[in-house]
Amino acid sequence: MSTYLLRRFIYMVLILLGASMLIFFLYALTPGDFVSNNMNLSAERKAELREIYGLSKPLLERYMTWISHIFQGDFGYSLAQQKPVLELFNDYVWNSFLLAIVATFFTWFFAVVVGVISAYKQYSLFDTLVMIGIFAAMSIPSFFIGLFFIKIFAVDLHLLPPGGMTSTGSNAVGLAYVEDVIKHMTLPVIIMVLLGVGSLTRYFRSNMLDVIKQDYIRTARAKGLRERAVLYRHALKNAMLPAITLVGFELPGLFGGSIILEKIFNWPGIGQLYMSSFTVRDYPLLMGFTMFLAILTVIGTLISDILYHTTDPRVRL
Numbered sequence: 001m002s003t004y005l006l007r008r009f010i011y012m013v014l015i016l017l018g019a020s021m022l023i024f025f026l027y028a029l030t031p032g033d034f035v036s037n038n039m040n041l042s043a044e045r046k047a048e049l050r051e052i053y054g055l056s057k058p059l060l061e062r063y064m065t066w067i068s069h070i071f072q073g074d075f076g077y078s079l080a081q082q083k084p085v086l087e088l089f090n091d092y093v094w095n096s097f098l099l100a101i102v103a104t105f106f107t108w109f110f111a112v113v114v115g116v117i118s119a120y121k122q123y124s125l126f127d128t129l130v131m132i133g134i135f136a137a138m139s140i141p142s143f144f145i146g147l148f149f150i151k152i153f154a155v156d157l158h159l160l161p162p163g164g165m166t167s168t169g170s171n172a173v174g175l176a177y178v179e180d181v182i183k184h185m186t187l188p189v190i191i192m193v194l195l196g197v198g199s200l201t202r203y204f205r206s207n208m209l210d211v212i213k214q215d216y217i218r219t220a221r222a223k224g225l226r227e228r229a230v231l232y233r234h235a236l237k238n239a240m241l242p243a244i245t246l247v248g249f250e251l252p253g254l255f256g257g258s259i260i261l262e263k264i265f266n267w268p269g270i271g272q273l274y275m276s277s278f279t280v281r282d283y284p285l286l287m288g289f290t291m292f293l294a295i296l297t298v299i300g301t302l303i304s305d306i307l308y309h310t311t312d313p314r315v316r317l
Contacts, residue, residue: 008305012298019294020070024063027283034079034281053079066287075288080280085288088273095165096257096269099185103192104250110197115204116236119212130205134198142195146264149187160187163266188265192258203246207239214238241311248304252296 035041035049050056054065066076075085118130154162161167166180211217212235220230257271266272270289277285 008302012302015298016291016294017067020067020291021063023287023290023294024066025059027287028059028062030281030283032281033283037281053077070291075292076284078277078282078285080277080282081285085285088285089270089289089292092268092270092273093255093257095267096262096271097254098181099188099192099258099262099267099269100254100256102185103189103196104254106189106193107196107200110193111200111204112236112240114197115201116208116231116239118201119205119208120231122209130201134201137194137198140195142191142258142260143264145194146187146191146261149191150264153187160184163264165268184265185267188258188261188267191261200246203243204239207242208235211235211239241308244308244311245304247307248300248302249297251300251303252293255296256293 033055035046035053035055038046041049047056054062057065069076073086075089077084078088081088114130118127121127150162153160161184163184165184166172166177167184170177170180172180212231217230217235220234221227225234255270257269257274259271259275261267262269262272263275274286274289277289
């Protein structure tokens with residue numbers, strides 16, 4: 001295990017170095033930047049700011065400075081927000097994480113339960129309705145269903161707030177604050193679950209259909225085990241193995257935010273900040289955030305590999 005982890009760590013460093021070069025030069029070679037696109041500044045002031053922020057230095061020198069700061073835990077300085085990028089992460093990323101972790105929990109819960117039942121009752125009325133619902137949910141754009149739910153539940157029925165994280169002017173603390181946040185995050189979470197549960201349900205259904213046809217499942221039934229024990233103790237455990245690979249890709253998604261939904265519901269998350277940074281070409285924040293997601297991706301991949309080995313000892317690292 002130690003040899004594997006050391007080798008993977010070396011690979012991770014090399015992958016991140018390659019990703020950092022791609023990220024930096026992709027943004028650095030894009031025409032325009034925050035200073036040159038600011039129409040309120042004179043040419044002299046623009047030249048002064050470019051010198052202050054190091055934008056006039058050669059690309060290779062700028063890259064070496066940026067990557068050396070990354071290794072020191074400094075992801076750059078946002079020109080538009082006038083704050084360190086890590087400080088902005090701390091201000092916004094946890095709001096996105098709260099939304100994503102709740103939505104991910106319910107998405108996986110419903111996907112596992114519905115996928116198992118749908119596979120067990122293959123070609124039944126329930127299975128048919130599930131498949132129709134899956135394709136319907138996957139085909140509806142997030143911005144449409146978001147605005148539709150706001151129209152129904154917020155504007156017409158007045159059951160839930162239309163957006164934001166807390167009520168305007170609210171000074172609630174303790175349980176009152178928690179209740180207010182839950183009300184505001186209900187609609188975004190419901191939509192994220194609807195959009196994500198379809199493909200995941202199909203994934204679990206397909207895995208279960210493959211597993212329940214195996215010989216050891218027939219053997220378990222022949223021994224007289226209850227059908228629930230056969231499904232959830234034997235079949236589901238093995239059907240979950242391929243899904244462990246998806247865990248690694250969930251990690252960057254938990255912190256990456258949902259750009260469209262956060263914009264629709266005015267949720268103060270990192271996705272909305274990321275989108276606004278594109279508008280003003282705040283490349284230091286964009287580069288820092290993209291590099292942050294790349295780090296989470298390689299870490300998540302490592303975690304999924306270790307979990308796969310832990311769950312199935314037959315798999316060699």
